Amino acid sequence: MSVIKKLYKKYYFIISTVPIITIIIFYLSISVSTMNEKSNEVQIYFADNISEAHAKVIKNFNVKYRGKIRVVPIDLPFVKFSTNERKELLSRSLRSKSDRIDVFAVDLIWVKRFAKWSLPLDKYFNTTNLSDYLTFALQSCYSENHLYAIPLYLDISIMYYRKDLLQRYPDYSDVKEKLDSSITWEEFVAIGKSINSQKGKYYSFPADAYEGLICSFTELLLSQSPEMFNNFDEKKSSDYIKHGIRLLVDLVNKYELTPKEVVNYKERESYSFFLQNDGMFVRGWPSFLKDYKNILHDKSKEKYIKQTQLPHLQNFEKRFVFGGWNLMISKYTPHINEVLEFIKYTSSEEAQVIMFEEGAYLPINKNLYSDTTLVLGNQKLNSFLKLFKYGVHRPSWKNYTKISDYFSQIINKAIRQEISVDEALSRIKSVLKTVETN
DSSP states (O other), X not given: OOHHHHHHHHHHHHHHTSOHHHHHHHHHHHOSOSBOTTSSOEEEEEEXXXXXXXXXXXXXXXXXXXXTEEEEEEEOOTTTOOHHHHHHHHHHHHXXXXXXXXXXXXXXXXXXXXXXXXXXXXXXXXXXXXXTBOHHHHGGGEETTEEOOEEEEEEEOEEEEEXXXXXXXXXXXXXXXXXXTOOBHHHHHHHHHHOGGGTTTSEEXXXXXXXXXXXXXXXXXXXXXXXTTTSOOHHHHHHHHHHHHHHHHHHHHTSOOSOGGGGGOOHHHHHHHXXXXXXXXEEEOTTHHHHTGGGOOOGGGGGGEEEEOOOBOTTSOOOEEEEEEEEEEBTTOSOHHHHHHHHHHHTSHHHHHHHHHHHOOBOSXXXXXXXXXSTTOSHHHHHHHHHHTTEEOOOOOTTHHHHHHHHHHHHHHHHTTSSOHXXXXXXXXXXXXXXXXX
């Protein structure tokens, strides 16, 4: 048995022991009738992180289709479930062939994993139907050359900073200009080392053994070698992989710019540390302040929190990893037509404007990027459109989730200094040499 399989089995066992009460609550939340007996209104069940923006979209849809279709949300909030935990909860429900979930949201990198439990959508969406979607949003929706998902919203990695704290730096104007076009990691580290008051809290990022850590790693690799995952060359790639791991390790242990506790941090904990400890920079996504507004206890600080680009490695192109969530239809649903109506509505300009203005979720409908009637204007959207040019996807391997879980454990161990950078490099290369890229 390969090392990847052994490690994954061990990891799966750990995940499977999530406290039983969590599982019970999850199943109770979906163990309800799928039809309103007093009318012909079909009820469809939608599993996702139900933010205020999601709730408003659902409410509007239910009003439009009153008496015909009603969407019932199943809330799997980010504040309670990590992306990995959500993945396992959904997998268990679908593996049982339950029809209690009709439509569900997946991290865009999970589409191939969930395709076996999902309805192929090719015959429901033709080229004309798909022409309004951003190409790089649709890219993640296919498995085995078949359409299995429809984008709900897009993400791209960014960085936040405290303007009031950074303004105390003597060369603020110069640094601000560099940040806005992506400063190099080398310059970024040098600035951090010169600010003694920021030791251990200069830059926070999620470094627990989960997908968030892989996003940072992916950017560092693909900025150096854009085709690494599609055409792995061990000799050329070794230095790039080592460079990426070394930076993440050194931010914590050598430069002491990042708190050692990040090895236990997912996004929520990373954001919380930044907010509660007057951190200067934190890695994040565009919807950070909307999704996690309840952990910002001192609301007076919010006006100082600004967005900027993440750093990039000197002499290499800047790259920012795509995130986002797609919608998939359970192949066990008895309500295909009704679910299709809901999915098509979520892609409409009306729903996408709500998602952006209420939740800061980036639209997948390309028409909105030229719409000057948006309440917030399209200047902010256009700034993201410029970032999309540097966006990269994580690899679309068939067994990506298993490999990603394994890689995150290895990199996390390296940051903890439980294994050396060279050992981490060796273990990662051993998998990349055998991975199926199609």
